[in-house]
Amino acid sequence: MSQKLKKGDMVVMHTCVEAVLNEGRVWKCAADEFNPSAPAVFLEGFSGHFAAEFLQKVDVPVIESEMDLYNEIQRLKGELRKSNRKNEQYLNEWKKAETQANIATEQLADVTIEMKNLQRSLLMEAGK
Template structure:
């Protein structure tokens, strides 16, 4: 987050388990952001501190009616869904890369065994 969170700022959670459990919920910061090495903040209604990297500051427009509130909640849910889709795609790409790396490691192991067998064969032939 480029600007530090301040007391009273409104935020939503994203890209973590708590975000899924609290989808669309807007939290208010109890105090200013702290801990420069691992930025965190306390949130009203949340037990303990929360990592800033999983928070997005929101500017909530003045709510004139229940319909405005409903529309704002839907907008925020859509933003969270988009963010979650990006994270899901990243995770899928990572799993594919991991699978490819595992296959390459298996092939390398097979080649290593073949080389050892070939070396033994050559040494045995040389000894004749």
């Protein structure tokens, strides 16, 4: 996050377990962001501090009617869907890398088996 969070800022959680558990919830910062090496902030209604890297500041307009509230909820859900799509892209890339690593591990196991078979053959021939 480029700008530091301030007391009173409204935020949503993203890309973490708490974001899934609190999907769509808007939190209010109870204090200014602190700890330059690992930025964190206290949130109203949340026990302990929370890492700022998993928070997105949101502009919450004044809600004057139920329709305004409905529209704002829809807007926030859209933002969360965008964030989730981005996370899915990272997850897919990680899964591809994991698959490639698994294939390489299987190939290494095949080569190891071949080497052991060759070693046995050589030992058998040497014993004749």
